[in-house]
Amino acid sequence: MKGESVNNIQLAKRSPSGIKIIWQELKKDRLAFGSLFFLLILLVSVYIASFMMDQKAIARVDIYSIYLSPSERNLLGTDYAGRDILGQLIFGTSNSFTISLCITSLTAFIGLSAGLIAGYFGGVVDNVIMRAIDFIMSLPSTMMIIVFVTVVPKFTVTNFILIMSIFLWTGKARLIRSKTLAERELEYVQASRTLGTPHWKIILSHILPNISSIIIVNFTLNLAGNIGLETALTFLGFGLPESTPSLGTLISYARNPDVLENKWWIWLPAAMMILVLMLSINFMGQALKRAADARQRRG
Amino acid sequence: MWKFILRRFFVMIPQLFILSLIVFALAKQMPGDALTGISMDPRISPERIYELREKAGLNDPWYEQYGRWISGIIHGDFGKSYTHKIPVTEVIAERIWNTVFLALITLILTYLFAIPMGILSGRYNDTWIDKIVTGYNYLGFATPLFIFALIMLFVFGFSVGWFPTGGSVSSKVDAQTFEYYVSKLHHVILPALSTALIATVGTVQYLRNEIIDNKFKDYTRTARSKGIPDNKIYTRHILRNSLLPIAAFLGYEITGLVGGTVIIETIFSYPGVGQLFISSIGLRDFSVVTAIVMMLGFATLLGTLLSDIILSLVDPRVRVE
Numbered sequence: 248m249k250g251e252s253v254n255n256i257q258l259a260k261r262s263p264s265g266i267k268i269i270w271q272e273l274k275k276d277r278l279a280f281g282s283l284f285f286l287l288i289l290l291v292s293v294y295i296a297s298f299m300m301d302q303k304a305i306a307r308v309d310i311y312s313i314y315l316s317p318s319e320r321n322l323l324g325t326d327y328a329g330r331d332i333l334g335q336l337i338f339g340t341s342n343s344f345t346i347s348l349c350i351t352s353l354t355a356f357i358g359l360s361a362g363l364i365a366g367y368f369g370g371v372v373d374n375v376i377m378r379a380i381d382f383i384m385s386l387p388s389t390m391m392i393i394v395f396v397t398v399v400p401k402f403t404v405t406n407f408i409l410i411m412s413i414f415l416w417t418g419k420a421r422l423i424r425s426k427t428l429a430e431r432e433l434e435y436v437q438a439s440r441t442l443g444t445p446h447w448k449i450i451l452s453h454i455l456p457n458i459s460s461i462i463i464v465n466f467t468l469n470l471a472g473n474i475g476l477e478t479a480l481t482f483l484g485f486g487l488p489e490s491t492p493s494l495g496t497l498i499s500y501a502r503n504p505d506v507l508e509n510k511w512w513i514w515l516p517a518a519m520m521i522l523v524l525m526l527s528i529n530f531m532g533q534a535l536k537r538a539a540d541a542r543q544r545r546g
Numbered sequence: 547m548w549k550f551i552l553r554r555f556f557v558m559i560p561q562l563f564i565l566s567l568i569v570f571a572l573a574k575q576m577p578g579d580a581l582t583g584i585s586m587d588p589r590i591s592p593e594r595i596y597e598l599r600e601k602a603g604l605n606d607p608w609y610e611q612y613g614r615w616i617s618g619i620i621h622g623d624f625g626k627s628y629t630h631k632i633p634v635t636e637v638i639a640e641r642i643w644n645t646v647f648l649a650l651i652t653l654i655l656t657y658l659f660a661i662p663m664g665i666l667s668g669r670y671n672d673t674w675i676d677k678i679v680t681g682y683n684y685l686g687f688a689t690p691l692f693i694f695a696l697i698m699l700f701v702f703g704f705s706v707g708w709f710p711t712g713g714s715v716s717s718k719v720d721a722q723t724f725e726y727y728v729s730k731l732h733h734v735i736l737p738a739l740s741t742a743l744i745a746t747v748g749t750v751q752y753l754r755n756e757i758i759d760n761k762f763k764d765y766t767r768t769a770r771s772k773g774i775p776d777n778k779i780y781t782r783h784i785l786r787n788s789l790l791p792i793a794a795f796l797g798y799e800i801t802g803l804v805g806g807t808v809i810i811e812t813i814f815s816y817p818g819v820g821q822l823f824i825s826s827i828g829l830r831d832f833s834v835v836t837a838i839v840m841m842l843g844f845a846t847l848l849g850t851l852l853s854d855i856i857l858s859l860v861d862p863r864v865r866v867e
Contacts, residue, residue: 475690
């Protein structure tokens with residue numbers, strides 16, 4: 248008798264899970280699928296290349312080859328200290344991507360926790376978290392990050408990631424909170440609570456899976472945004488320390504008008520790399536967004 | 547209505563207070579104070595420096611120092627710039643109008659592009675014109691401002707040479723003449739255009755969605771069944787409803803511009819507050835830095851306030867009691 252009912256449940260056609268739907272939508276969107284494919288190839292080759300190459304050799308100053316234009320020896324020329332641009336581009340790409348990924352993951356974790364707690368429990372907790380978020384959001388974040396970066400006693404990559412994360416988790420927390428609020432009122436959550444399921448279990452095993460598609464979409468779009476923000480700050484001179492070259496470091500050489508006007512090979516490849524990265528991640532993100540929203544699905 | 551505005555205004559006061567505390571704490575963390583220059587001087591004894599510090603109140607507990615600092619700010623006194631040797635307010639006053647001018651032109655250009663684009667793609671959605679606007683939106687959303695601005699500067703400033711590549715006004719013209727204002731405008735167009743072309747994205751997207759939503763609402767159907775011509779439905783009925791939220795985002799738009807000034811003024815060597823901020827940090831002129839953070843923080847809080855007020859004016863549901 249018992250076995251039969253279990254069988255019946257399994258026979259009932261299971262609706263595909265959120266992640267499965269997203270994957271199917273992504274495959275249908277040729278632009279997004281192409282972007283994903285392209286991005287994977289680009290990143291894998293960049294990471295492998297940066298492992299194979301000797302970072303010290305790239306960072307070595309060579310005064311006999313300053314500002315060389317692209318040639319067979321230096322495919323993308325050299326910078327003001329005679330360092331190879333292509334090598335710096337490869338290291339810069341892997342550094343920028345890794346750090347943006349760290350920032351995105353950290354902000355996702357903070358934003359998710361704050362959003363779930365505020366949305367699920369409501370009341371005073373919600374009020375306190377939301378006021379904090381409102382306040383952080385109304386600060387001039389670019390300037391605050393720059394001031395923090397200057398003030399912090401020991402400036403390292405870890406500190407940079409932490410400082411960026413302080414100001415970047417708020418939007419995500421707000422989004423997750425509003426979704427959790429809506430989800431909390433649904434019957435399945437009420438039912439589960441009546442059965443005596445503890446709060447943490449409801450949050451983690453009921454609500455979290457149901458908002459997972461929103462989280463994935465938001466993560467992708469934030470990743471693209473963070474690459475832009477990190478490189479912009481490094482461009483201004485307040486991002487990654489010089490020992491860790493970023494794509495922004497290469498572009499910051501263009502603050503010298505002579506480099507900007509006459510030595511395109513120094514900054515243009517890095518600028519294009521950022522554009523290509525952000526565009527392909529965004530194309531994926533937009534396709535995921537359509538997939539997560541049943542009204543916009545292509546079928 | 548007034549009750550809401552007043553209440554919203556009172557919410558801003560604790561926010562300002564916390565902002566000032568954070569800025570003050572950061573300022574205390576920054577190396578160097580008004581007497582650092584003197585204490586390096588070997589001719590002055592440490593006892594004398596201690597005396598001077600005592601006199602300047604630098605040995606007082608932090609809350610007394612904070613009290614003096616904040617009351618100075620309320621009276622418009624931000625202290626003295628270490629590098630320029632003149633009051634901070636004067637240093638900033640030289641630059642602030644450049645930034646306001648740039649922000650104003652940027653705002654005008656943004657709406658000049660965004661509103662027609664939003665209307666066209668919303669009204670004729672899924673046609674070729676909508677596809678072009680949406681495609682542009684995709685690109686604009688994914689392009690970071692500083693890269694776009696650099697490329698604009700490279701193409702229109704250096705390669706084609708249509709626009710100056712730095713400064714806010716040509717040194718060859720006299721102040722207060724007609725040429726002076728033309729030159730000012732000429733200098734501001736490229737940075738403003740670069741920002742505006744990227745900043746339109748959000749507004750276009752929002753306006754398009756609003757128009758498409760309103761298209762299928764009951765009031766539109768009623769208007770149509772009464773025989774009102776299509777053009778009139780769009781201009782008189784749909785557009786009015788769709789533009790309201792856009793108007794309300796004006797304040798948030800200002801908040802966004804404040805963040806952008808730092809980057810855009812650095813790229814175009816435009817002598818505004820953002821560039822002053824970056825150069826002051828480089829020169830370790832922290833009294834200027836704190837004053838700018840405080841001022842622009844106030845501006846963003848004001849921008850959010852403005853948006854909330856406009857939003858509650860156009861949409862009574864927002865007026866939380």
